[in-house]
Amino acid sequence: MTRDAEVRSSSSAPLAARRRGVAGWVDVRGRRLGGVAFILNRITGLGVLFYLYLHLVVLSQLAVGPAAWDSLLKNWFLNPVFLVLDVVLLAGLLIHGLNGIRVALVGLGLVVSRQKALLGAAGTIGAIVLLIGTLMFISHGG
Amino acid sequence: MTGRVEELPEPTGQSLPLPERWAPPEERETIPGVSWAWQAITGVLLLVLLTLHMIANHFVVQGGLRDYQQVIDYITNPIILPLETLFLVVVSWHGLLGLRAVIFDFGLSARAERVVTRVFLAIWVVTVIYGVSLLAILVTRR
Incomplete structure (x- = not known):
């Protein structure tokens, strides 16, 4: 791939979204579940x-x-407000990280036909880790 | 490709080598680019490095966060120092590459994209120099 071609193809947004600019990827209308996951990945990132x-x-x-x-x-x-922000940060990291794994797997051509199941698994794991993490934040005080 | 198709690929948010029947022509991407590969590789590394960072700095510390002396003791550990340095290098690369992709979604010209790439490379270098300098200062204070 030439340098120019690489630069042109390096945006990770779907082509239609790229044509519409950023407004394309924040517009949730008509999107499927994976589309919402894409937007969440961008926002959390x-x-x-x-x-x-x-x-x-x-x-x-x-x-x-x-x-x-x-x-x-x-x-x-160690203020309780920061405790809440820690939980928000953990949630953002989990959404971005777990959805990132899904995107990487699908991008490599693996388990492409099970995207919805992958999202379900990522959501379940994320919720469990977030719950455990929140309890640990509370018990440690920050 | 076998297996039940649950969803079209438009929302996955990455350049995907997907079967053509899954997407209308305007949604089809080319092969994943070098940037996508970097994003995936650093993403996988971050899964390990960030997990270690979060556990070491938030979940196992008495009181929730390290005080000054605890930070110095932690960072001068011969195993931790290279890991935290690698974490800094990888996380800043991953984050800036992601922001670059978001900026590319505005639909820049190829020339503008090259400028953005150079600016982000410079920001990454400055970030790493800043972080390593900070680590060096702390290590000398043991």
Whole structure:
């Protein structure tokens, strides 16, 4: 594949969605279950990327010193509001990760005829892990 | 291809080598590109690295999050340091590649897409330099 061809084909959106731009992939009308999963993957991906850079900025407080970090921990991160945000983050990671596995499997031509079953399995596993994770967040306090 | 077809491929959100009968011509993609392969490879790596990161930093720590001294002890572990460095490299690559795909959905020209690719490559390099520098600072504080 030439460089230009690679650049042209590197967007991961379906062709019809690409023709309509971003409005194409946020428009849920007429989409099947997999279409909603695609939109969820995009939204959770953007959310997790935003969190990643926020996380990297916050980690700079470690370079400032123990007082700065421990104060941030005590006054902010162990707050119940952040506990809820931790659960939201875990949910986003699970949706993106598990749906990503499904997309990769289907993209490789594996279990293509069982997309709905794959979605069901991903949803079930995700819900169980989210429940366990939430309980652990609560029991550990953050 | 055998097996029951449950769903058309339009919503899967990736370049798929699917049987032509599953999609109308305008929905058919070419073979998965290099970017798709990178996204899948880094995605699989992240399943392991992110799971380790979440467990080590959120689920097994007394109190929920590591205080300053616990972070220093954790990051100076000779097994953890290369794993966290690899995590930084892989997660930033995966995230920026995903955002690049979203931007490509706006329907940019091939030239604009090349510019976006170079900008994102630069952001990735800066991110890795920042993260490794931070790790280096913390390691020297043991």
